[in-house]
Amino acid sequence: MTDRRLLAARDAGLRGQHQQAVDLCIAVLQERPGNSEACAYLGLSLWRAAAYPQAVEVILEALRHWPNQPELNLALLDSWRALGEEDVALRFAAALPADLLAGPLFRTWRAALSQGAAELGPGLGVEDRLARMYDQGLLDEFERELIPQIQTHPRWAKGRVFHALLSFSRRGSAVTEAMLRWPENTSITNVDSVWRKELAAALSAYRDKVVAQILEAQGERPEDSQARMLLAHVRFENGVDFSKGEVDAMALQIQTPLLGPIPLRTAREPSATALTVKLLESATVIHIPEPRSFGAGFELTGAVGPALTSARYVAVATSAKVAAGSDVVLLSDGSAVCDPLTHALGELVNYVSDSWIVLGSTKQVLLRDLPITQVDGPAISLLGASARFYGHWLLDHLLRLRSVLEHPLASQACVLVEDKMPASHYESLQWLLGHDVVIRRVAPGHCVQTDCLLFAGPDVFFPHLTRRYLPAAPSVAPSSIGGMAFLRERMLASLGAQRRQGRRFVVRRTSGTRQVQNEAAVCDMLVNHWGFEELFPEALSFAVQVRHFHDADVIVGVQGSALSNCVFCAPGACVIALCSSFAANFPSWAYALESSGIHHCFVVGEAAQDSHFLAIQRDFHIDLEALRSALISLGVSHRPHELAAS
Secondary structure, three states, X not given: OOOHHHHHHHHHHHOOOHHHHHHHHHHHHHXXXXXXXXXXXXXXXXXXXXXXXXXXXXXXHHHOOOOOOHHHHHXXXXXXXXXXXXXXXXXXXXXXXXXHHOOHHHHHHHHHHHOOHHHHOOOHHHHHHHHHHHHOOOHXXXXXXXXXXXXXXXXXXXXXXXXXXXXXXXXXXXXXXXXXXXXXXXXXXXXXXXXXXXXXXXXXXXXXXXXXXHHHHHHHOOOOHHHHHHHHHHHHHOOOOOOHHXXXXXXXXXXXXXXXXXXXXXXXXXXXXXXXXXXXXXXXEEEEOOOOEEEOOOEOOOOOEEEEOOOEEEEEEXXXXXXXXXXXXXXXXXXXXXXXXXXXXXXXXXXXOOOOEEEEOOOEEEEEOOOEEEEEEEEEEOOOOOOOOHHHXXXXXXXXXXXXXXXXXXXXXXXXXXXXXXXXXXXXXHHHHOOOOOEEEEOOOOEEEEEEEEEEOOOOOOHHHEOOOOOOOOOOXXXXXXXXXXXXXXXXXXXXXXXXXXXXXXXXXXXXXXXXXXXXXXHHHHHHHHOOEEEOHHHOOHHHHHHHHHHXXXXXXXXXXXXXXXXXXXXXXXXXXXXXXXXXXXXXXXXXXXXXXXXXXXXXXEEOOOOOOOHHHOOEEOOHHHHHHHHHHOOOOOOOHHHHHO
């Protein structure tokens, strides 16, 4: 017998009281979970209440029990249409029994089917596969499959949204070409402005194409939420303010209150009261030479050639706010500063990794509204999106102290750092500044306000900060020779390191990406035939890591965070970095080491294409003969293990 509450739900629906109908159905299901009648009534009630996402889920469950119920099938088709999934609906309708589809309720759907559902798009499996490719960054595969599908299905609005996403992610290719066209007769004094203009023009052209594609798709599917959000994103990156409704929608989506949009600027733009900046060193143009390498060979386009260094400065902000996991400084005048924008290529910065930023452009940011803790007295900020990674901590964040320490207030300031970093991070800071330095840890999801904040621009502009999928450019990250010298000299003096010469280390990695697939064979060759010792930096204190690298005559290891310790090697030491063919910023790093008197070369291995969707993170195989040639070229003598141990 039908529950009276379900009959009441039906009557409420007929009177237009859809929420009452939904509540009655839910009450029945709470007492009788899985009741098929209640499930069917609930699905129809949700459909009538225009709660389409929930209606689809419930109706699909109800159809398991009532597969040929006309009204349920119609409600499902109409819900999909309302959600912009007309192609899904048409494919479902085409599979319905002929006698059911012939009914009067399905007149509209019969007409749509007669036009040919195939034109509207490929199967769900294709869409899902394309979405996964895009999410994983497999843009080449994504494009190869997408274009034929768009040609085959010219009415496929979702395909044009996909194409807009592709263009939006790939605009960096054209930008890189513009950057590589080094302007003739460009002096050091005006190169910054020249590059900024070229970049702005290239980015604007790409965004215009994307907007046109999105608008075309929206004309056919105005309810497409993905298209709407992508359009808002592109508009935001062009400097157009979000409406309050758009901000509220974004806040609802991520389930947290938001601040903004907030104007964004570089630290070196003038400010009346909120910020004072002292320029310590102007940007200069340097030339990154092709590094010495053995093995498979580098993809060097964009990794060598002219490069623009970062200007060095120290800034003091009054009543400023900073947050864990963020490179943003929120000033008292209502504007925000982000260090990477100081660099000429700051327009390419990707804010995805910044925990405070929900959406960002070169002109504005939308921030999460985080709880605030007051810190008394002056404070130095070493917070940042990449601070938890050892290599970035060492060569980006710690190097900033070179500039900050030139300010007279630095000696009185506490240091703001990320909470729950590896112990070696805090140890390195204490060795650099003294063990009596006051360290304030900022927990994830928290913000700190201080009356006087000291911060500095990065000496190194790391490539991970550029927009996703952007090919490496020559001026993305020239490693700071002066900064490396500062770090080495100050740290070795603090540790009182006395060099013990003659040691050779092969640096092992216990986890992470960029694994050497034949690592056992590489270690066997180096340890048993060339007299190397195995070194596991992750298991050592910071001080011990510094001493080992300072002692070493020869270091062999995978290019990455652990090898950042080569900054502590003595002049005359040899470093062999193992890597795949994706050059990234590696030539710049090699140039900085060579300029410091350290002999350097790469052994380039064949990358395993299926090991990671990002080229720089792929595992690779090292040719042992190439490694042997590298050792010989650097003058490393063949030394049996027995001799090395004596």
